[in-house]
Amino acid sequence: MTKKLQAEPYELEFDPKRTALLIIDMQRDFLEPGGFGETLGNDVSLLRTAIEPTRKVLEAAREAGMFVVHTREGHAPHLADLPPSKKRRGNPTLCIGDEGPMGRILVRGEKGHDIIPELYPTKDEPIIDKPGKNAFWSTDLDLLLRNRDIETLIVCGVTTEVCVHTTVREANDRGYECAVVSDATGSYFPEFQRVGLEMIKAQGGLFGWVTTSDQVADALK
Ligand code: TIU
Numbered sequence: 001m002t003k004k005l006q007a008e009p010y011e012l013e014f015d016p017k018r019t020a021l022l023i024i025d026m027q028r029d030f031l032e033p034g035g036f037g038e039t040l041g042n043d044v045s046l047l048r049t050a051i052e053p054t055r056k057v058l059e060a061a062r063e064a065g066m067f068v069v070h071t072r073e074g075h076a077p078h079l080a081d082l083p084p085s086k087k088r089r090g091n092p093t094l095c096i097g098d099e100g101p102m103g104r105i106l107v108r109g110e111k112g113h114d115i116i117p118e119l120y121p122t123k124d125e126p127i128i129d130k131p132g133k134n135a136f137w138s139t140d141l142d143l144l145l146r147n148r149d150i151e152t153l154i155v156c157g158v159t160t161e162v163c164v165h166t167t168v169r170e171a172n173d174r175g176y177e178c179a180v181v182s183d184a185t186g187s188y189f190p191e192f193q194r195v196g197l198e199m200i201k202a203q204g205g206l207f208g209w210v211t212t213s214d215q216v217a218d219a220l221k
Helices: 044-063 084-088 141-147 160-173 190-205 213-220
Strands: 003-005 012-014 019-024 067-073 127-130 152-158 177-186 209-211
Touching: 003 213, 012 177, 019 044, 019 160, 044 067, 044 152, 044 177, 044 213, 067 141, 067 160, 127 141, 152 160, 160 177, 160 190, 177 190, 177 213, 190 209
Parallel strands: 019 067, 019 152, 067 127, 152 177, 177 209
Antiparallel strands: 003 012
């Protein structure tokens, strides 16, 4: 049955059976001290405000029986999937693959690469491991969504202007309707958070909708 989601620039009608919750990169490496985000010079506490709203949306989605997909950004231990340009960029204190306090930075299988305990996936919730910022690039995310006839994505995660934006832009071109949950996303830069969300909903919702965790929970009740 179709439901109505309060959002900007206007209400979005969605069918929970054809909607997936996509949680982008809520990993220790971005949200906890000693990880990739901090090695790039960022204050990771700025992202932590997104945890509780994301948990609220995740619980509502689970209760509604919605399809939930989590993503993690990172690389195989051999780093053969890491472009040298990505390794060099950002003038980090530790590079991707170096040993940090939570294991090797942004490497699959390491503690820092994993999803934070507050939002840990159940065994029925696929985890997409992605080497880039775009969750569709070099992954089988599209296959998983097409198999379920998904048409709408409710998107949470970090960071708003990097992996969330890159993924939502690609999702648009692939024909998915995207609603980004403002308080369940986060940026290391408050200005980018504000403008990043404005960009999604500008021009009559050029990339999609912006909603809140409370509005998603209300819609799924
Ligand atoms: N640096 C930054 O803001 N983000 C990333 O490197 N990856 C994601 O956004 N996940």
